[in-house]
Amino acid sequence: MANKLQHRRILLGVTGGIAAYKAAEILRQCQAMGAEVRVVMTSAATEFITPLTFQALSGLPVHTQLLDAEEEAGMGHINLARWADLILVAPASADFIARLAAGMANDLLTTLLLATEKTVMLAPAMNRAMYDDPNTQNNLSQLESQGVVILGPGEGVQACGEVGLGRMLEPEELANAVADHFQTGELAGVNVLLNAGPTREDIDPVRYISNHSSGKMGFSLAQACVEAGACVTLVAGPVHLATPAGVKRIDVVSASEMSEAVMSAVGQADIFIASAAVVDYTPVEIASNKIKKNASQMQLTLVKTTDILSNVAEQNNRLFCVCFAAETDNLEEYAKDKLERKSLDMIAANWVGRDNGGFNSDHNALSVYWKKGGQEFGNMPKPELARELVTLIAKKYHEKNTAQTTR
Ligand code: PMT
Numbered sequence: 001m002a003n004k005l006q007h008r009r010i011l012l013g014v015t016g017g018i019a020a021y022k023a024a025e026i027l028r029q030c031q032a033m034g035a036e037v038r039v040v041m042t043s044a045a046t047e048f049i050t051p052l053t054f055q056a057l058s059g060l061p062v063h064t065q066l067l068d069a070e071e072e073a074g075m076g077h078i079n080l081a082r083w084a085d086l087i088l089v090a091p092a093s094a095d096f097i098a099r100l101a102a103g104m105a106n107d108l109l110t111t112l113l114l115a116t117e118k119t120v121m122l123a124p125a126m127n128r129a130m131y132d133d134p135n136t137q138n139n140l141s142q143l144e145s146q147g148v149v150i151l152g153p154g155e156g157v158q159a160c161g162e163v164g165l166g167r168m169l170e171p172e173e174l175a176n177a178v179a180d181h182f183q184t185g186e187l188a189g190v191n192v193l194l195n196a197g198p199t200r201e202d203i204d205p206v207r208y209i210s211n212h213s214s215g216k217m218g219f220s221l222a223q224a225c226v227e228a229g230a231c232v233t234l235v236a237g238p239v240h241l242a243t244p245a246g247v248k249r250i251d252v253v254s255a256s257e258m259s260e261a262v263m264s265a266v267g268q269a270d271i272f273i274a275s276a277a278v279v280d281y282t283p284v285e286i287a288s289n290k291i292k293k294n295a296s297q298m299q300l301t302l303v304k305t306t307d308i309l310s311n312v313a314e315q316n317n318r319l320f321c322v323c324f325a326a327e328t329d330n331l332e333e334y335a336k337d338k339l340e341r342k343s344l345d346m347i348a349a350n351w352v353g354r355d356n357g358g359f360n361s362d363h364n365a366l367s368v369y370w371k372k373g374g375q376e377f378g379n380m381p382k383p384e385l386a387r388e389l390v391t392l393i394a395k396k397y398h399e400k401n402t403a404q405t406t407r
Contacts, residue, residue, distance in 0.1 A: 016044020
């Protein structure tokens with residue numbers, strides 16, 4: 001369960017009801033699974049629990065006002081709607097459900113729910129008679145038909161002393177429902193091997209050749225593959241990133257070490273994603289002592305490193321091979337040439353050496369090509385981009401497998 005929500009941004013909406021105090025535990029459970037959680041409260045909710053509780057637990061300001069001058073300057077509700085990967089309203093009162101079903105936008109929470117295109121989950125909590133009322137039932141049915149996910153309610157003794165359906169589900173059940181939503185299963189049972197980060201080629205004991213790769217793209221892809229249900233092995237160059245939960249990580253430094261690690265793991269793989277920025281040339285010799293800087297010029301003789309990707313693609317033709325290509329010019333032409341030349345299934349090309357995206361940035365954009373098509377992915381955070389790319393890889397991988405088995 002740990003880290004199932006790593007890199008996920010959950011917006012927790014809290015409305016007025018006795019179960020509002022339990023929302024603090026939902027927040028903690030989501031955080032324990034790695035999520036970043038922001039809280040929006042209706043004014044009725046603040047009668048039951050203070051914003052300060054959520055602020056202290058989340059470490060972030062709690063949003064309560066639609067017409068907050070500071071927030072509105074930055075289109076607060078639109079920004080929050082864009083920020084969230086998922087919105088969970090817990091508890092969702094009968095009044096809030098009715099306002100949402102009516103399409104009202106008379107407070108911050110209803111407004112941002114109108115503005116969001118992300119998944120919305122509601123955890124109804126109310127007296128059993130209010131829950132049974134045809135108005136509430138109609139509202140819930142309507143919201144469900146619009147794609148809102150209704151979680152619960154549960155049955156049992158209520159705060160008012162009555163017994164029946166209407167209790168909010170327990171915080172753990174709600175946090176698990178949120179986590180389960182992100183487990184797509186698109187790559188269930190599939191073995192994915194990735195490489196990520198730079199390599200480092202020693203010149204002498206104190207100097208090396210490398211590049212600006214941070215590993216963020218590759219680590220985001222590893223995380224997205226785990227979420228899709230894959231069994232993931234990640235060969236990582238020298239980077240300081242935490243290993244996504246569930247990923248088997250093999251640390252390497254040089255291109256030759258990376259080649260060795262990839263070649264020994266590739267036999268078990270169904271998909272290989274080459275996102276590493278492998279250094280193309282390495283010194284012929286590594287000086288055993290620090291090279292003295294006496295001469296005004298010096299020459300370093302370099303030799304090509306092993307082309308890991310080409311070796312993998314040549315030796316494993318049943319493998320689904322995805323290559324990353326970093327280009328400073330002629331992106332489409334060079335990427336399509338690599339796709340053809342290296343007999344790959346897919347190539348994901350990104351610009352490097354520009355302001356936005358590529359090396360060491362938290363964002364990236366990709367132009368993806370395969371033999372008979374392509375798809376553009378606009379600039380977005382790397383974890384989000386990774387999930388979209390993994391969905392595409394899963395689709396193309398299954399298409400290839402189906403075509404091979406029906407031959
Ligand atoms: O790590 P980040 O900071 O998040 O940055 C991400 C990234 C920019 C490094 C990533 O998105 C990316 O573009 N990775 C590929 C970088 C690269 O080396 O591109 P290339 O066009 O030079 O190489 C093409 C392919 O050949 C790559 O899959 C590379 O892994 C592979 N290759 C290259 C040389 C070599 N000796 N062996 C290889 O396998």
